[in-house]
Amino acid sequence: MQLEFLHLSNFKNWINQDINLSCRMLCLCGNNGMGKTNFLDAIYYLCTGQSYFQSQDMLNINHHSDFFRIEGHFERNQTLESIVCTYRKGSRKQLKRNNVLYKRLAGHTGIFPVVAIAPDDMIIVNGHSVERRRFINFMLSNADAAYLNQLIAYQRVLKHRNAYLKDKQLTHSAVDQTLLDTYDVQLIDNGLQIFEKRKEAIKVLASMLMKVHENITDSNSRIELKLESQLTQNDFSHLLIDCRADDIRLGRSTTGIHKDDILIFLDGYELKKFGSQGQKKSILIALKLAQLSFLELYTKQAPLLLLDDLFDKLDRSRGERLLNYICHQLKSQVFITDTHSRRIPEIVHSIGLPLQLLGIDNGKIVKREIIQ
Amino acid sequence: MKFSSPVIDQAVAAFKTLPGIGEKTALRLVLHLLNNDPDDVKRFLTSIGKLITDIQFCKRCHNISSNDLCNICVDIQRNQKQVCVVENIRELMAIENTGQYQGTYHILGGLISPVDGIGPEQLNIDSLINRAREFDIQEIIMALNPTMEGDTTIFYISKRLKGLAIKLTTLARGVAFGGELEYVDDLTLARSLMARLPYDNYLSNQK
Numbered sequence: 126m127q128l129e130f131l132h133l134s135n136f137k138n139w140i141n142q143d144i145n146l147s148c149r150m151l152c153l154c155g156n157n158g159m160g161k162t163n164f165l166d167a168i169y170y171l172c173t174g175q176s177y178f179q180s181q182d183m184l185n186i187n188h189h190s191d192f193f194r195i196e197g198h199f200e201r202n203q204t205l206e207s208i209v210c211t212y213r214k215g216s217r218k219q220l221k222r223n224n225v226l227y228k229r230l231a232g233h234t235g236i237f238p239v240v241a242i243a244p245d246d247m248i249i250v251n252g253h254s255v256e257r258r259r260f261i262n263f264m265l266s267n268a269d270a271a272y273l274n275q276l277i278a279y280q281r282v283l284k285h286r287n288a289y290l291k292d293k294q295l296t297h298s299a300v301d302q303t304l305l306d307t308y309d310v311q312l313i314d315n316g317l318q319i320f321e322k323r324k325e326a327i328k329v330l331a332s333m334l335m336k337v338h339e340n341i342t343d344s345n346s347r348i349e350l351k352l353e354s355q356l357t358q359n360d361f362s363h364l365l366i367d368c369r370a371d372d373i374r375l376g377r378s379t380t381g382i383h384k385d386d387i388l389i390f391l392d393g394y395e396l397k398k399f400g401s402q403g404q405k406k407s408i409l410i411a412l413k414l415a416q417l418s419f420l421e422l423y424t425k426q427a428p429l430l431l432l433d434d435l436f437d438k439l440d441r442s443r444g445e446r447l448l449n450y451i452c453h454q455l456k457s458q459v460f461i462t463d464t465h466s467r468r469i470p471e472i473v474h475s476i477g478l479p480l481q482l483l484g485i486d487n488g489k490i491v492k493r494e495i496i497q
Numbered sequence: 498m499k500f501s502s503p504v505i506d507q508a509v510a511a512f513k514t515l516p517g518i519g520e521k522t523a524l525r526l527v528l529h530l531l532n533n534d535p536d537d538v539k540r541f542l543t544s545i546g547k548l549i550t551d552i553q554f555c556k557r558c559h560n561i562s563s564n565d566l567c568n569i570c571v572d573i574q575r576n577q578k579q580v581c582v583v584e585n586i587r588e589l590m591a592i593e594n595t596g597q598y599q600g601t602y603h604i605l606g607g608l609i610s611p612v613d614g615i616g617p618e619q620l621n622i623d624s625l626i627n628r629a630r631e632f633d634i635q636e637i638i639m640a641l642n643p644t645m646e647g648d649t650t651i652f653y654i655s656k657r658l659k660g661l662a663i664k665l666t667t668l669a670r671g672v673a674f675g676g677e678l679e680y681v682d683d684l685t686l687a688r689s690l691m692a693r694l695p696y697d698n699y700l701s702n703q704k
Contacts, residue, residue: 278645282645282649285609285610285611285612286611288612289616292614301617301618303653303656304609304616306656307649307653308649310652311649311652
């Protein structure tokens with residue numbers, strides 16, 4: 126899968142730009158605040174229907190406009206496909222594939238897989254468990270459409286159950302145990318399937334992670350991934366019964382797969398607690414590249430790879446190893462941003478792959494060059 | 498909009514409370530009534546007034562009725578041992594219009610949805626359970642929307658009915674009549690496949 130053409134209008138500081146993309150490796154160079162990250166985000170929009178950096182679409186509209194429009198032409202399984210994403214203030218975001226409007230954004234998930242790596246992603250390693258659940262949910266939803274439906278159903282039941290518990294807590298009225306039984310059955314039904322899929326996915330991901338990490342760091346440290354879930358040791362239905370009194374007292378659901386976490390161990394020690402900045406960064410990149418391999422395995426497409434500010438916290442030799450891995454081991458089209466205009470082209474040139482260099486200045490492409 | 502008389506103001510405001518009526522339509526209706534024969538307007542008003550005075554809800558099934566019990570609940574031609582549970586009166590009418598159903602109804606008045614502030618106690622569920630006990634009901638047909646809230650409600654009622662010898666059924670879910678298979682969504686098609694019917698059965702349903 127490859128992006129061959131991109132058009133941006135009023136997307137952040139990109140007022141109006143058409144660009145033909147002809148290489149597998151692309152490097153976007155420019156100073157800070159010129160729109161490199163926005164360019165990557167536009168591609169992410171086309172693949173997922175949403176932004177990687179902003180939760181509100183509104184904030185991605187240029188200050189002097191009231192809409193944005195992104196259009197991309199992809200080569201996918203030897204056919205040309207167009208994706209258009211438009212958002213106008215006050216109306217619904219629209220996503221069209223080959224001029225057909227999606228009724229639900231979820232219908233687009235997993236068709237044009239993408240993996241992005243940005244400096245803020247360190248939160249996946251350092252942050253709360255919700256960040257790692259988001260990571261695994263993104264991965265599994267893209268790989269397995271049924272997972273997404275089960276997750277949506279689970280969250281909907283959970284929302285009702287929590288609303289009911291909260292209401293009873295506030296009004297101090299008696300709880301209908303039969304209704305909780307009903308919700309529990311629905312939670313178990315979807316929750317167990319989600320749990321099994323997560324468990325299986327983490328096993329596959331862990332073996333991919335080991336390989337990638339070895340490749341990009343030349344260390345033979347042992348990395349393990351572990352799904353930490355209350356469901357590992359206990360039967361979900363027993364858990365729900367045991368926690369019911371607490372749930373009623375606290376006014377929310379305290380057990381289930383919405384409490385899951387993924388622990389990362391480096392040579393037996395938990396990375397979040399004991400890892401250095403450099404170790405965390407390498408493992409994060411390896412984790413994301415393992416995710417890419419996982420998506421490729423299940424979607425049968427080589428996902429696009431968006432690397433924002435690659436050399437953040439990486440020295441030159443690590444960077445070279447990483448690019449070597451990306452060029453040789455992956456089939457993905459890769460978009461890399463850097464503030465240096467020569468660093469990445471030099472490395473890719475020495476590896477021997479053609480690269481398209483795009484010079485970016487204030488929402489415009491001011492230089493395009495293909496380095497053979 | 499400013500009107501010349503506060504009476505008109507009030508009348509327009511009253512019409513605006515109706516579903517699908519905006520300010521301009523409300524004014525058009527008010528002016529239409531003003532220009533009409535006063536006797537016609539009085540008849541119009543009496544018929545609306547009767548909604549409050551003459552209509553009540555059936556004590557048994559919560560259908561609209563002019564007596565304590567509705568026409569369906571007192572009809573001895575209908576199977577009083579069979580109850581079809583629906584969300585509201587519009588759905589009752591939809592099922593009545595099929596002309597295929599000869600049992601009685603029970604109107605819940607909504608679906609269980611705590612996010613919208615609706616718990617089981619806000620619905621006519623207790624009266625359904627009591628009715629099932631008292632009247633020796635043999636079958637309860639759940640004709641609720643195929644949504645998560647609908648499923649919750651069905652599941653909840655089935656739990657409350659546990660221990661009673663009642664046959665509990667739901668509407669069939671699957672490929673729509675006159676629909677084409679290639680346009681049916683995956684979930685519906687998968688369910689239809691799981692709950693497929695023996696062909697003999699299919700033929701007898703066609704008659």
